[in-house]
Amino acid sequence: SQTIHQWPATLVQPVGSPLSLECTVEGTSNPNLYWYRQAAGRGLQLLFYSVGIGQISSEVPQNLSASRPQDRQFILSSKKLLLSDSGFYLCAWSVLGQGASEQYFGPGTRLTVT
Amino acid sequence: GQNIDQPTEMTATEGAIVQINCTYQTSGFNGLFWYQQHAGEAPTFLSYNVLDGLEEKGRFSSFLSRSKGYSYLLLKELQMKDSASYLCAVIDSNYQLIWGAGTKLIIKP
Numbered sequence: 001s002q003t004i005h006q007w008p009a010t011l012v013q014p015v016g017s018p019l020s021l022e023c024t025v026e027g028t029s030n031p032n033l034y035w036y037r038q039a040a041g042r043g044l045q046l047l048f049y050s051v052g053i054g055q056i057s058s059e060v061p062q063n064l065s066a067s068r069p070q071d072r073q074f075i076l077s078s079k080k081l082l083l084s085d086s087g088f089y090l091c092a093w094s095v096l097g098q099g100a101s102e103q104y105f106g107p108g109t110r111l112t113v114t
Numbered sequence: 115g116q117n118i119d120q121p122t123e124m125t126a127t128e129g130a131i132v133q134i135n136c137t138y139q140t141s142g143f144n145g146l147f148w149y150q151q152h153a154g155e156a157p158t159f160l161s162y163n164v165l166d167g168l169e170e171k172g173r174f175s176s177f178l179s180r181s182k183g184y185s186y187l188l189l190k191e192l193q194m195k196d197s198a199s200y201l202c203a204v205i206d207s208n209y210q211l212i213w214g215a216g217t218k219l220i221i222k223p
Contacts, residue, residue: 043201043215044157090156102147103211105156 002027006091006106013113019064019078021109023091026072031093033074034103035066038088050074086113116140118214120202125220126192134187134200134217142207148176148187149201151216157201160187189219197221 003026013019025031035047046059048066056066063082067075074091088110092103118138126132138146145164149157163169163178163185175188187200202214 041218044203044213046211046213088154102159102162104159108156110154 002093002104004091004093004104004106006089006109008109009107010110011112013081013111015083015113016080019076019081019085019111021076021089021091021111023074023076023106024072025074025093028072028093028095030071031095033068034092034094035074035076036090036092038090040087044090047076081113083113086111116204116206116212118202118204118212120200120214120217122215123218123220125222126189128192128194128221128223130192131188131190132192132219134189134202134219136185136187136202136214138183138185138202138204138212138214140204140206140212143180144205144207144209146176146178146185146205147203147211148174148185149203151199151201153198160200192221194221194223 006023033050036044037047038044048056048058050056050068053068053071064078088108090108091106094103095101120136145162147162148160150160151157160174161169161176163176166178166180168175168177173190178185189196197220199216199218201216204212206212
C-alpha cells in the first residue's frame with residue numbers, strides 16, 4: 001500500500017531563517033506531487049506541483065521554492081522565512097497521468113515563524 | 115476567475131442529517147471531490163462525482179448537478195466524530211484541483 005511521509009511535524013523558526021521540509025512517498029512510482037499551504041481556518045493554497053524529477057510548476061510568486069531530486073521525494077525550501085509563511089504545509093500525491101484521480105495527503109507540518 | 119463557495123460553518127445535532135452545499139464556477143469541469151479534515155490533521159478523501167446524480171457510501175452521500183454548478187454532501191446519523199471541516203474541490207479543464215475554503219461542521223449532543 002502507498003504511504004506518504006512528511007517531517008518535521010511541527011517547526012518554530014525565526015524570521016529570516018532558512019526552511020527545508022521533506023516529503024517522501026512509498027509504494028508507488030512516478031506520482032504527481034504537490035505542496036499546499038493552509039492558513040488557520042482557511043482553504044488549501046497550491047504552492048507547487050511536480051509531474052516528474054526536476055519538473056516543478058509554481059502556482060504563486062513567493063519566497064518559497066521546491067525541488068524533486070528523486071522520483072518519490074519532494075522538498076519545500078526557503079532561504080529567508082517571513083512571518084506570513086506561517087501555516088500548515090501539506091504534501092500530497094496522485095497517480096500520474098490520471099488527471100482526475102484523488103490526491104492523498106501526508107500528515108502535514110505546522111510551521112510557526114516568530 | 116475560478117470560484118468555489120461553501121458555507122463557512124454549520125451546526126447539527128448528533129443523530130440528525132446535515133447537507134453541506136458547494137457551488138462552483140470554474141473553467142471547465144472534470145470532476146468534484148469531497149474531503150474531510152479534522153482539526154490539525156490532513157484532509158482525507160470522501161467522495162468523487164463526475165456525472166450528475168447521487169453517489170452513496172455508507173452514511174455519506176454526494177450529489178452533483180453539472181448544469182447548475184452545484185454539489186452537496188449529505189451526512190446521515192451524525193456522530194460526534196463527524197465534527198470536522200468538509201472541503202469541496204473541483205478539477206478544472208487543465209486538470210488542476212480548485213479548492214473551496216471548507217465548511218466547519220459542529221456536532222452537538
